[in-house]
Amino acid sequence: MSKNKSYRITLTTFWIFSMMNLATFLSNRQWLPFSKWIDAIYSPLYKLMFGG
Amino acid sequence: MNHTINRWQLVLIVISFIMGSSLLMAPNLTAFFSGQDAWISMIIAVIIGLILNVTWIMILKRYQFRSIFRITEVAGGKVVGTILNILIIFFALHLASYVVRNLSNFMISNVIPESSPWTFQIMIILLAVYSCFYGLNNIGRVNEFLTPFMILFFICSLALTTNQFRFSHLQPFFEQGMLRISQGAYTTTGFPFIEIILLGSVLTYVKNKNKLSKNYLAGILFGGSALILTVFIAVGVEGAYMVKRQSYPTYELMRDISIINIFERVEVIIGVVWIFGILVKIVICLFTALKGLQHLSKFPNYHPFLLPAGLLIWALSNHIHTNSMEFTDFVGRNWTLWWFSLYLVLLVVLGIGILRKKDKNLDQTADDSSQ
Known part of the structure; x- marks a missing residue:
C-alpha cells in the first residue's frame, strides 16, 4: 500500500482534530464549542420562523 | 472488507436508520409543540421528508448512484x-456523537441510573468500530437478520397498549393551530428525514440498482409510518400532557402494559429495538465519515481512520x-435547520453539476465501490 502525501496529510490532520477534541473533553474546557456556534447561527432563524 | 449489500438489506438499513433514536424521542419532540395534534405534525414531517428525499434520490440517480464524495468532486470541482x-x-x-449521547442519556435516566454514561458510550462505539472494520456487508447482514424481529417486537408492544387507548385524548383535532403543528413537524423533519441523506455514501454499494429509488423511498415511508403510529398511540394512550412531560414517552408507554398481572415491565423490549436501531445509525454515520476520509486520503482502505474516528465520536458525544x-433543547431548535443547510448546499452544487452536464462525465472505470 503506497502511503502518499494525501494520506499523510489527511491522517495527521484527523488525528490532531480528534486529539484536540479529546483534550477539550477530558480537561472540561470549551475550546471547540460546536453546539454554541451552531446555536448562534440558527437560533435567530428559528425565532424568525416560530417566534421562539 | 466487503461493502456489497442487496436492495432488501438497504430497505432494512433505511428502516433501522429512521426508527433508531427517533422511535423513543419523536412523540415528545412533536407533542411538546403540537399537543394532541402531534400525530398530524408527524404526518406532515413524513410528507416533507419524502418530498426532500425524492428530490435527493433523483439527483443521485442522475449521477448513477456513485459515492457522494465522488459526485461532489465531479459536480463542484476539486x-x-x-x-x-x-x-x-x-x-x-x-x-454519530449525538446518537451516542442519546443512548447514554437514555440508559442513565431510564434503565440503569447508577451507572456511568461512559460505559454505554464506549461499548456502542467499540461495536460500531468493529462492525465498520468488517465492512458494510457485515452490518447489512446483521440488520437483515434482526430487523424483522425488531419490527415484530415493536408491533406486539404497541398492540399490547391499545387496550388503554382513549380516542378522546386526541380530540379536538387541529386545536393547537397550524403554527404549533408546523413547529412540531419541524423538529422531526431533520431528525431523522434529512439526516438520512448520509446514505448517499451507501447507495453505491447496492448490487442491483434497478428500482433502487423505489426501495429507498419505501424504506423511508415504512419507517415514517412506524413513527406516525408510535406518536398516535403514545398520545392516545398517555394523553398529550404526559407525552410532553416525558423524555422517552414510548418507553414509558410500554411500562403501562399489564396483562393479568403476569406480563408486566416489558418496556425493555422497546429499549432493545431502539438500541439496535441506534447501533445501525452510528455504524452508517461512522461508515460515511470513514469512506469520506478514505476518499480524501486516496488510500485503499479506511482502517487507519477507525481509531481516531472512534475517539472523536466519544469526545464529541461528551x-x-x-x-x-x-441536548434536547438544542436538537428541537436547531437540528432541522442545521441538516437542511447541508442538504441545500449539496442540492445546489449537484444541481449546478447537472446543468453543466457533469453527470455525463463520470468516469465509468474509477469507482469507489470496488474498494
Whole structure:
C-alpha cells in the first residue's frame, strides 16, 4: 500500500482534530464549542420562523 | 472488507436508520409543540421528508448512484468538492456523537441510573468500530437478520397498549393551530428525514440498482409510518400532557402494559429495538465519515481512520452538551435547520453539476465501490 502525501496529510490532520477534541473533553474546557456556534447561527432563524 | 449489500438489506438499513433514536424521542419532540395534534405534525414531517428525499434520490440517480464524495468532486470541482466532503465527514461524525449521547442519556435516566454514561458510550462505539472494520456487508447482514424481529417486537408492544387507548385524548383535532403543528413537524423533519441523506455514501454499494429509488423511498415511508403510529398511540394512550412531560414517552408507554398481572415491565423490549436501531445509525454515520476520509486520503482502505474516528465520536458525544435538557433543547431548535443547510448546499452544487452536464462525465472505470 503506497502511503502518499494525501494520506499523510489527511491522517495527521484527523488525528490532531480528534486529539484536540479529546483534550477539550477530558480537561472540561470549551475550546471547540460546536453546539454554541451552531446555536448562534440558527437560533435567530428559528425565532424568525416560530417566534421562539 | 466487503461493502456489497442487496436492495432488501438497504430497505432494512433505511428502516433501522429512521426508527433508531427517533422511535423513543419523536412523540415528545412533536407533542411538546403540537399537543394532541402531534400525530398530524408527524404526518406532515413524513410528507416533507419524502418530498426532500425524492428530490435527493433523483439527483443521485442522475449521477448513477456513485459515492457522494465522488459526485461532489465531479459536480463542484476539486476545491469545492473537497470542502463539501470535509463538511459531510464532520456532519456524519457530529451526528454519530449525538446518537451516542442519546443512548447514554437514555440508559442513565431510564434503565440503569447508577451507572456511568461512559460505559454505554464506549461499548456502542467499540461495536460500531468493529462492525465498520468488517465492512458494510457485515452490518447489512446483521440488520437483515434482526430487523424483522425488531419490527415484530415493536408491533406486539404497541398492540399490547391499545387496550388503554382513549380516542378522546386526541380530540379536538387541529386545536393547537397550524403554527404549533408546523413547529412540531419541524423538529422531526431533520431528525431523522434529512439526516438520512448520509446514505448517499451507501447507495453505491447496492448490487442491483434497478428500482433502487423505489426501495429507498419505501424504506423511508415504512419507517415514517412506524413513527406516525408510535406518536398516535403514545398520545392516545398517555394523553398529550404526559407525552410532553416525558423524555422517552414510548418507553414509558410500554411500562403501562399489564396483562393479568403476569406480563408486566416489558418496556425493555422497546429499549432493545431502539438500541439496535441506534447501533445501525452510528455504524452508517461512522461508515460515511470513514469512506469520506478514505476518499480524501486516496488510500485503499479506511482502517487507519477507525481509531481516531472512534475517539472523536466519544469526545464529541461528551463535550457537545453539559446535560440532557440542553441536548434536547438544542436538537428541537436547531437540528432541522442545521441538516437542511447541508442538504441545500449539496442540492445546489449537484444541481449546478447537472446543468453543466457533469453527470455525463463520470468516469465509468474509477469507482469507489470496488474498494
